[in-house]
Amino acid sequence: MSTSTIDRLEGSRRAARAAASERAVSRAEGWRRRGPLLPALVFTIIVTQLPFLVTIWYSLRAQNLLRPGEDLFVGLANYVDIAADSTFRQTALNSVVITLGCVLVAMVLGIVLALLLDRPFAGRGVARTMLITPFLVMPVASSVLWSVALLNPTYGLLNWAIGLLGIEAVDWTSTFPVVAILMALVWQWTPFMMLLVLAGLQAQPKDVLEAASVDGAGPWRTFTSITLPHLRRYIELGVLLGVIYVVNTFDQIYLMTAGGPGTASANLPFYIYQRAFLGFDIGQAAAMGVVVVIATIIVASAALRLIFRSFEVKE
């Protein structure tokens, strides 16, 4: 008997065994497998999905916590109000500007820093530790730090620094509120991007880089035609995760500008918070929440396809 016949026999026996085990997997096994998953799944559904269903219900009612007796079904009236609400549109635009501005600037800075850190030099670990620290500072603490210690118009450090250059003091949080918030956000998120890109750089196959240098490719050529394509997956992941987190920014806005002046620097989370907890307008706030979720789903379904590719999720 030749070895290939043995292989084939062995193979068909294995296939038969697999088919048998597949049948056995069926019911009991199915539940035994699902068992460990169910507590987490049920918990997540109850805590995250039920409240959202309630949000949809509230969005169809006129309810104000300041007037407890009043609770009417108003159909889509809350949504019609939102469509006519120019503040809602402005805060939606602010959300986009703040999110994209922060993620893109942080990513560019993060790439630069990651490239700088990917070279061997004395004290590299210390430099890296210093660079990741902004991400570890409690966001509430960093908002306080930026608004009071760094951007304060009279004793803030930034005004003192530009004063040395002969530029007059600026009241950052009221004159350029979005810029002030972006400064604090970019400072916090650059280390995040840097860490992801750095991990990408360090996962680069060294032999490919060597081959490129043997073939006479200069550093720029190597960067654009080898390193950047390799980094693509890491950059996409960083942008995606960054957007997920930054779009929900609340702490910096609440503490640095309170959305002001007026609503100039309010994003959607902050505006909805104002309507719900300062205006006690439950119906309106709920309807805005629903609109935000729908918008998120549209953006997220595209993003999720990307994330699945990055994570190489397989059945």
Add this chain to the structure above:
Amino acid sequence: MSADTRTSLRPARGRATGGVLTTLTWLLALAFFFPVAWMAATAFKQENQAASDPPTWFFSPTLDQFRAVIEGGSGTYVANSAIATGVSTLLVLLLGVPAAYALSIRPVEKVSDVLFFFISTKMLPVVAVIVPIYVVAGQLKVLDNIWTLVVLYTAMNLPIAVWMMRSFFLEVPGEVLEAASVDGAGLMRTMRSVLLPMVAPGIAATALICVIFAWNEFFFALNLTASRAATVPVLIVSTMTSEGLFLARLCAAALLASLPVIIAGWVAQKQLVRGLSMGAIK
């Protein structure tokens, strides 16, 4: 110029660029670190030195501000933060590790749908659910109750933990599991004596990420707590609004509040990357 001199020039020029790049790296590192250093320095100042124009660079450090923060009734806030962070992280691991197991080692059907569901809850904006949570918590009389935060922080971190732990389980070589089942080890024994020790570093990394997010969380804490269940971030905000002019004390509070996470992050830099990418980046 002959080819010889060109090649001999190269290393010298390379060294010069290298020096420039290293200097640039240090300048940027100092720039990014500077606000934290300034916060720390201000915490050691007297109030009149903290809010001075021009800024005070040289001073004799004092611990007065730290004393004021610690003796000013911060105990309850720290205890609340510790409970919310510790218990929620424990719950996340208790729920998340088995779930990740069921999505990797002995997978259920439709793994990618389940994973999709978990990650999609992270994309659900928190503001969209805060209203019903607030109203329902009010009806259940669990507003200003630390266990409400525990439940919410568990839900907030569970998807991250499931994704992360799954990536660690997938790294366990199949032969190890086969060997364990050939030896007749049951599910629980395989789990306890083979699997868990192998993914222990993963569990630590997951716990670290959960601790960071729970400790720093502010939105739920602001809206769902008042005096009894308020956490450290709320303490900082109330310090700021009630004593806005006490910059040095504010910096001391902010520094103390940030220190646990800063130190944890410094110690566990490698795990940090993996956690932040939810296990996608090794």
